[in-house]
Amino acid sequence: MTRELECTLSQDLSGSLTRNRSALRDSRGLVRAKLAWTRQWLGRDRGAATAEYAVVSVAAAGLGGILIKLLTSDWFQEILKTILNWIVRIALNFFGFGG
Numbered sequence: 464m465t466r467e468l469e470c471t472l473s474q475d476l477s478g479s480l481t482r483n484r485s486a487l488r489d490s491r492g493l494v495r496a497k498l499a500w501t502r503q504w505l506g507r508d509r510g511a512a513t514a515e516y517a518v519v520s521v522a523a524a525g526l527g528g529i530l531i532k533l534l535t536s537d538w539f540q541e542i543l544k545t546i547l548n549w550i551v552r553i554a555l556n557f558f559g560f561g562g
């Protein structure tokens with residue numbers, strides 16, 4: 464390789480290296496700015512998760528109370544017995560044991 468070509472290549476490489484470093488510096492700054500903005504934005508909702516858990520807990524407790532009241536009522540137990548008798552009767556007739 465000639466000396467001129469080596470100098471040209473080294474100048475091009477060092478120039479592109481400098482451009483890449485500055486671009487990398489700029490992109491890092493952009494990423495840092497985006498992260499700072501995201502942290503600031505998300506920091507506003509810190510209590511929202513706790514409030515959502517509280518609402519879900521109250522709803523689950525209310526649903527549990529309704530289910531307990533429903534399952535222990537005579538009306539629901541009678542319906543459940545009727546459905547189970549119907550299923551057993553159909554199964555016995557299917558296998559030839561029903562009369």
